[in-house]
Amino acid sequence: MINQYKNEDKTLLAVDCIIFGFDNEELKLLLIKRDFEPEKGKWSLMGGFLKQNETLNEAASRVLTHLTGLHDVYMEQLYSFSELDRDPVERTISVAYFALINLNDHDKELTESHSAKWFSLKDMPKLIFDHDAMVQHAIRRLRYRTATQPIGFELLPEKFTMRQLQKLYEAIYDQTLDKRNFTKKINGMDLLLRLDEKDMTSSKKGSYLFKFDEQKYKEKVMDGFSFKV
Amino acid sequence: MINQYKNEDKTLLAVDCIIFGFDNEELKLLLIKRDFEPEKGKWSLMGGFLKQNETLNEAASRVLTHLTGLHDVYMEQLYSFSELDRDPVERTISVAYFALINLNDHDKELTESHSAKWFSLKDMPKLIFDHDAMVQHAIRRLRYRTATQPIGFELLPEKFTMRQLQKLYEAIYDQTLDKRNFTKKINGMDLLLRLDEKDMTSSKKGSYLFKFDEQKYKEKVMDGFSFKV
DNA sequence: TCAAAAGTGTTCACCGTACACCCATGG
DNA sequence: CCATGGGTGTACGGTGAACACTTTTGA
Numbered sequence: 005m006i007n008q009y010k011n012e013d014k015t016l017l018a019v020d021c022i023i024f025g026f027d028n029e030e031l032k033l034l035l036i037k038r039d040f041e042p043e044k045g046k047w048s049l050m051g052g053f054l055k056q057n058e059t060l061n062e063a064a065s066r067v068l069t070h071l072t073g074l075h076d077v078y079m080e081q082l083y084s085f086s087e088l089d090r091d092p093v094e095r096t097i098s099v100a101y102f103a104l105i106n107l108n109d110h111d112k113e114l115t116e117s118h119s120a121k122w123f124s125l126k127d128m129p130k131l132i133f134d135h136d137a138m139v140q141h142a143i144r145r146l147r148y149r150t151a152t153q154p155i156g157f158e159l160l161p162e163k164f165t166m167r168q169l170q171k172l173y174e175a176i177y178d179q180t181l182d183k184r185n186f187t188k189k190i191n192g193m194d195l196l197l198r199l200d201e202k203d204m205t206s207s208k209k210g211s212y213l214f215k216f217d218e219q220k221y222k223e224k225v226m227d228g229f230s231f232k233v
Numbered sequence: 234m235i236n237q238y239k240n241e242d243k244t245l246l247a248v249d250c251i252i253f254g255f256d257n258e259e260l261k262l263l264l265i266k267r268d269f270e271p272e273k274g275k276w277s278l279m280g281g282f283l284k285q286n287e288t289l290n291e292a293a294s295r296v297l298t299h300l301t302g303l304h305d306v307y308m309e310q311l312y313s314f315s316e317l318d319r320d321p322v323e324r325t326i327s328v329a330y331f332a333l334i335n336l337n338d339h340d341k342e343l344t345e346s347h348s349a350k351w352f353s354l355k356d357m358p359k360l361i362f363d364h365d366a367m368v369q370h371a372i373r374r375l376r377y378r379t380a381t382q383p384i385g386f387e388l389l390p391e392k393f394t395m396r397q398l399q400k401l402y403e404a405i406y407d408q409t410l411d412k413r414n415f416t417k418k419i420n421g422m423d424l425l426l427r428l429d430e431k432d433m434t435s436s437k438k439g440s441y442l443f444k445f446d447e448q449k450y451k452e453k454v455m456d457g458f459s460f461k462v
Numbered sequence: 463t464c465a466a467a468a469g470t471g472t473t474c475a476c477c478g479t480a481c482a483c484c485c486a487t488g489g
Numbered sequence: 490c491c492a493t494g495g496g497t498g499t500a501c502g503g504t505g506a507a508c509a510c511t512t513t514t515g516a
Contacts, residue, residue, distance in 0.1 A: 009323050012282040014243035017326060053241040056324060060315040084313045084328050086289040094238050095285060097246060099313050167495080184497065185479065192477095207494040208487040396468080413470065414506065421504095436467035438513040 016096040019064045020051035020135065022082070022142035023072070025107035026159040028168055030124045031175040032107065033139065034071070035131070037119040042092055043132040049139075050120070051098065061231055064101040071118055073111030078104040078158040079231060080149070083141055090134045098134075102142040104158035125175075150176055154195055154221060163213040165203050166190065195220050245325040248293045249280035249364065251311070251371035252301070254336035255388040257397055259353045260404040261336065262368065263300070264360070266348040271321055272361040278368075279349070280327065290460055293330040300347055302340030307333040307387040308460060309378070312370055319363045327363075331371040333387035354404075379405055383424055383450060392442040394432050395419065424449050 023034035035047045052067040054060060064079055082100040090096070107122070115121075123129070125143070130136065150156045156172055170186045190196060195216050202210035252263040264276045281296040283289060293308055311329040319325070336351070344350075352358070354372070359365065379385045385401055386393075399415045419425060424445050431439035 009245060009282065009325070012245055013285045015246050015283060015285070016238055016241055017244050017246070053238065054244060054315075054326075056242045056244070057317065059317060060313060060326070081312060083310060084289060086283075088286065088288060096238070097283075097289070165495090182479075182481080183495085184481085187497080189478085204487095208489085209485070209493085209495050210487080211495055394468090411506075411508080412468085413508085416470080418505085436513085437515045438466085438468050440468055 016094060017054040017060075018051050018091075018096050018098040019054060019060060019067055020049040020098050020100050020138060021064055021068050021071075021079075022049060022100060022102040022139055023068065024102065024104050024142075024146065024159065025110075025122060026172050026175060027107050027122075028171060029175070030126070031172075032122040032124055033128060034115065034120055035123055035129070036071070037121070038132065039119060046132045047123075047129045048132045049100075049135045050118075054099075060099050060101075064099075064103075068101075068103050071115060071120060072105065073114045074105055074109075078155060080145070082138070082145055085134055085138065087134065098138075100138040100142065102145060104146075104155060106159060106161055108161055147176060154193060154216070157216045157221070163199065163201070163203075163215050165206065165211040165213060167206065167211060169214075245323060246283040246289075247280050247320075247325050247327040248283060248289060248296055249278040249327050249329050249367060250293060250297050250300075250308075251278060251329060251331040251368055252297065253331065253333050253371075253375065253388065254339075254351060255401050255404060256336050256351070257400060258404075259355070260401075261351040261353055262357060263344065263349055264352055264358070265300070266350070267361065268348060275361045276352075276358045277361045278329075278364045279347075283328075289328050289330075293328075293332075297330075297332050300344060300349060301334060302343045303334055303338075307384060309374070311367070311374055314363055314367065316363065327367075329367040329370065331374065333375075333384060335388060335390055337390055376405060383422060383445070386445050386450070392428065392430070392432075392444050394435065394440040394442060396435065396440060398443075 025032045025034060034050065036050050038044050038046055038048050050067055050071045052063060052070075054063045058066070060081065061079070064081070068077060068079065069075060079101050082102055084097060084099045086097045088095060090098070128139075131139070150173070156169070156176065159172055160168060166187055167183075169190065170181055170183065173186070174181055196214045197217055199213045199215065201213045203213050204210040254261045254263060263279065265279050267273050267275055267277050279296055279300045281292060281299075283292045287295070289310065290308070293310070297306060297308065298304060308330050311331055313326060313328045315326045317324060319327070357368075360368070379402070385398070385405065388401055389397060395416055396412075398419065399410055399412065402415070403410055425443045426446055428442045428444060430442045432442050433439045
């Protein structure tokens with residue numbers, strides 16, 4: 005009696021990862037094509053089952069690293085989904101996580117070997133089970149987070165231009181922003197360092213590269229419920 | 234193979250409820266004294282195990298109704314806690330929920346029969362396991378929610394004065410607010426109806442009673458991830 | 463008549479938004 | 490020399506914050 009909660013039901017627990025990336029134009033999602041039944045051949049979020057000896061955060065990290073080869077990725081627990089019939093095979097509770105990764109430096113071969121593919125948010129197949137609802141919830145959370153904390157930088161390479169950052173925010177909020185107001189607002193955050201380097205690929209004049217100030221960034225972003233894999 | 238996820242670990246799943254109430258002075262929390270080991274005699278959140286045939290929301294509702302006798306209560310899923318040793322008896326994942334109830338109309342005998350007691354947030358015993366962390370998280374979420382959605386009314390009786398509402402917000406944010414600015418802001422929300430009645434218990438002059446406009450309220454508060462028990 | 467709580471309006475600072483022109487350079 | 494994208498400042502309206510006096514009436 006003291007050593008066990010006898011007679012209580014145990015349940016299968018999964019984690020599913022909503023993995024966001026940004027290609028300098030659009031916000032993208034990493035999806036995999038299921039190679040097993042049910043719903044074989046359909047697209048879904050990357051997921052996995054929770055093991056006895058790991059926390060949910062660890063399980064989500066494991067799933068993400070397994071698929072992308074990346075470490076040190078921003079992740080955050082989203083919500084737990086528990087409809088009785090959400091998985092037709094067997095009753096499974098799924099805890100959704102979202103991750104923000106820099107599209108350029110993830111391991112493309114690794115994702116390809118998992119039949120994974122990046123999809124634009126606007127051009128996404130219907131997903132299995134309740135994964136579409138998870139994605140909707142993740143987009144809302146991402147908008148809220150980026151409005152209050154500067155986590156948007158997680159989606160960019162180390163050095164980036166003000167225009168890249170602006171396009172990222174435009175993709176997240178799905179609306180265009182004024183260049184001058186955007187610059188003013190970002191500078192007001194006092195988080196960016198302007199480098200002497202310029203990026204010459206996007207225009208003839210070239211545009212300044214920035215990186216963000218790790219120190220100030222960490223003070224502002226850490227709230228105890230996000231973590232790095 | 235198609236009918237079952239064989240060889241995957243199953244886990245005990247619990248829900249724990251952070252139940253907020255307001256007594257016109259302070260924000261309070263409903264806690265229970267554990268009458269079983271381990272930690273017998275210590276204070277904890279009200280919880281219960283998830284059953285095979287119910288969703289997490291349903292489990293949270295069941296636990297809440299069992300303790301308070303109340304229905305139609307605002308509840309929202311908070312976060313899932315999964316540290317390996319969070320429950321010393323056996324590995325258990327707990328999904329925390331918070332609830333907002335009107336302190337006046339809950340069933341006092343029912344809560345007493347469960348050795349439950351209301352505690353002011355400022356005058357709270359240390360709780361078992363990771364329940365203190367759950368409470369901290371719930372307070373943060375409550376502040377965020379009340380800042381963006383008018384759910385504060387859930388904690389008040391049907392008719393209330395502007396001063397009561399102000400004291401509630403002061404309790405939630407743990408700071409005093411300016412009477413004039415508060416009134417202006419609330420009126421700007423266009424959610425309250427001022428009644429002809431006055432409440433004469435708090436002053437000689439009496440203060441107007443308000444109730445909120447159910448119709449407009451529902452439009453603004455529903456976002457798909459809170460629910461009524 | 464006085465103590466106690468209720469009601470009410472104005473000013474100011476700051477922030478978000480709208481908006482247009484010049485600059486540097488490669489072709 | 491010109492087309493392309495990059496960089497910058499100002500004016501306005503709305504919102505949040507500070508702030509004090511009058512009203513009512515039971516005791």
